[in-house]
Amino acid sequence: MAFISSGYNPDKPMENRITDIGPRKYDEFYPAVIAKNKGKWLYHEILEPGVLVHVSETGDEVYTVRVGGCRLMSVTHIREICEIADKHCDGHIRFTTRNNIEFMVDSKDKLQPLKDDLSSRKFPGGSLKFPIGGTGAGITNIIHTQGWIHCHTPATDASGTVKATMDVLFSDFQDMRLPAHLRVSMACCLNMCGAVHCSDIAILGYHRKPPMLDHEYLDKMCEIPLAIAACPTAAVKPAKIELADGTKVNSVSVNKERCMFCGNCYTMCPSMPLADDVGDGIVLMVGGKVSNRISNPKFSKVVVAFIPNEQPRWPTMTATIKRIVEAYAKDANKYERLGEWAERIGWERFFEKCELEFTHHLIDDFRDPAYYTWRQTSNFKF
Amino acid sequence: MAKHETPLIDQLSSGPWPSFVDDLKQEAESRAKNDKNVDFQIPQDCVDDLLGVLELSYKHGRTHWKHGGIVGVFGYGGGVIGRYCDQPEMFPGVAHFHTMRVSQPAGKFYTTKYLKDLCDLWEFRGSGITNMHGSTGDIIFIGTTTPQLEEIFYELTHTFNQDLGGSGSNLRTPSDCLGQARCEYACYDTQAICHELTNEYQDELHRPAFPYKFKFKFDGCPNCCVASIARSDMSFIGTWRDDIRIDQEAVQAYVGGEFPSNAGAHAGRDWGPFDIEKEVINLCPTGCMKYEDKKLMINTKECTRCMHCINVMPRALRPGNDKGCSILVGAKAPILDGAQMGSLLIPFIKVEEPYDEIKEVIESIWDWWMEEGKNRERLGELIKRQGFQRLLEETGIKAVPQHVQEPRTNPYIFWKEDEVPGGWERDVNEFRKYHLR
């Protein structure tokens, strides 16, 4: 492994440095049919799960095949995507806002060979490399985060929980039988580097133990005032601590009764780790949406306060999600998003239909706005 | 032969959904074989060690990445996320394993030539593992060593004409829905403005100068396919001001069952024949539609442009011709004081190059937030702390009923001194002349 220079000269770092050029311009990469018809599209149709056609006022058509992507991917996999696009799509490709991959062709006769090619490719373990789907009233890709692959603050894994969940929900990726589309997302801690606070169903990594305090190092590693300011419930206070050897150090104390394990103090201060094998697990949220269709955008709400981490396949979590999907599929009206359904029937009925236990953890107790989530009416169902 | 035993994560090979474990393994093998004789600049077995570290995390139920990590390239204050494994002796291949954010083209269209060249670079100087894409939009290169950062950056800028994305307390990488490129609903060119503003504000993106992070996202219409209303401090949502364009013949084709409702999105179940009353007229949130004598009518003045009727009948209904966008501000995740979605600030603004009016709004918001925002306080939190009125003042926008979902219920109303006749300076002795103690 000999070091090979790119031309960069570490002795004169600012020489020949190019900065502030931003991304490449989008239209360098357009397929011809897109470049020609941009802004002229008349209508679209979903021909089958995963396959769309857009028709332009010029009469041109573009056919799109959407396939699932696992977001975390190797250059080998990207090269295989490119090989397919070279073969069928004149070397063009795009990725969606939910990390699916879209192959576009400009005539219908190019569609079948592309689909056949995509469907034929599998990984050694048997999983499909390029499952076609993710359109219409079904379940598309899960927006997710870093997990144990790359982040220091997770309470669960992202890639693993997502794979386990998509396997269980897979038939709905390739079907459009639901009342409306159903978005699932996942974040491995409540920084929510994902979409969990506004998704139909959301998986959230959660801790249940207050941080440990590495007093010996804390003052050396952390800006104590930042750790104090990081706490939403003011559980962190400055403290003078005497170590076992008698030295006095500046550190912090955590009022354990006020801590709700958000981990934000650890984000700011490396000496306050809180991950735990049995403490950590999953919170499930439901009922969020971002579109303005019919009802306003909604936050998702916590409906399951804790499911343990059961790596590698999280069976309790996936079974619970499946149960919620089935109850919704059976009961909701056409066009009704999960959150609209739950609000129409009432949350008491939602818990009943989804066979979920209601516990005190689900009642909001965070500051003033909590009051508005209690029930100020005698209208309820038995 | 794999370097580490991975019995737990091996169980994620099976099942229909593409397996990231099998993909990581194929990359580990490809590096081991090295058919192309790549002179790898970071450990050849780094992907094996990544699998090893992940397996260990599955065993322990805890992450094995050390806290934080501050690395980067000269001239920039962000773009690279430093990471170090907490078991470097067991997994030397990932002892350093930094993430680089690479700025993506708006709409995420690519040529294979561009992607393949990028793959060659990343295989040579990094782990060969990516995220396509990060949730903010960047191409994410996962895993390289510190000495490679400048080399990769040099190559990106000199060979690829391509910059890094954002990280830290600054403007992050803007992103958009694919807009007019392939959607008939797009009310403005999301890609054009996304690209233009990304370039306009390169300095703000690369050199953290803000109290905290700040994001732009651009949705072509209220369907919000890039979820700007939930995921960006400043959200641009396309809309229109005139009549929805109705093609009555096409309406008949829907009623007659020739065109599938919602473009066929519900084809997986038998929902019965299309019923325009039930599926459109009665679901309209404002009740502003009528269907009489085989004619569909919309009372434009009462329509809130929710997109439902257009989504159900895309071949018969189209957004109007007088198009622009709404600007909403303040969305953020829960930390610190609760999640927020964007709140409506500008009901309608034209989206036309060179976007001067829009830039004025952005810059007036930044001026305020950069001056008043506390350390690590998102725009949404500043608005909560100082009030929506203050935001209006700073941006020179007049209050209108559209700014609220409902008027306040409490009467704790502030007045400015100059709004009240006579001001606030009063003499109690003057008062006592008429009101004895």
Ligand code: HEM
């Ligand atoms: C309630 C209405 C809608 C919602 C909530 C919604 C939401 C979404 C979501 C979550 C995605 C990501 C899909 C994926 O990658 O699997 C998406 C993508 C997309 N949607 Fe929608 N959508 C809506 C309606 C529509 C309609 C009616 C159209 C077509 C006219 C449309 C056009 C698109 C396009 C073109 C993309 C790809 C966008 C991109 O990757 O930049 N959406 N939408």
Ligand code: HEM
């Ligand atoms: C804070 C960081 C957040 C990140 C990184 C994030 C990321 C994402 C991503 C990548 C998507 C997929 C977008 C798409 O399908 O087009 C998404 C969707 C979504 N996000 Fe977020 N999001 C964040 C915050 C929020 C917040 C604060 C809300 C709501 C309050 C929210 C609500 C949603 C919803 C509802 C969807 C699904 C859209 C739909 O299909 O209706 N997100 N988010």
Ligand code: HEM
């Ligand atoms: C501690 C380590 C962290 C890691 C490794 C991490 C990683 C990431 C990555 C890779 C992305 C996608 C970035 C892109 O596409 O350019 C992301 C997005 C995001 N992160 Fe983090 N993050 C961390 C901390 C945080 C913290 C502390 C917060 C908030 C308090 C946060 C909130 C978000 C949000 C809201 C997004 C989504 C933004 C969007 O969709 O536009 N993250 N994070």
Ligand code: SF4
């Ligand atoms: S959600 Fe939390 S744990 Fe997951 S990547 Fe983001 S910051 Fe890290």
Ligand code: SF4
């Ligand atoms: S984990 Fe959260 S609630 Fe607990 S002390 Fe840290 S910041 Fe405060």
Ligand code: SF4
């Ligand atoms: S947000 Fe609107 S314009 Fe953009 S892709 Fe979605 S439906 Fe089309």
Ligand code: SF4
């Ligand atoms: S866009 Fe929405 S509010 Fe307007 S007419 Fe259609 S359904 Fe009604």
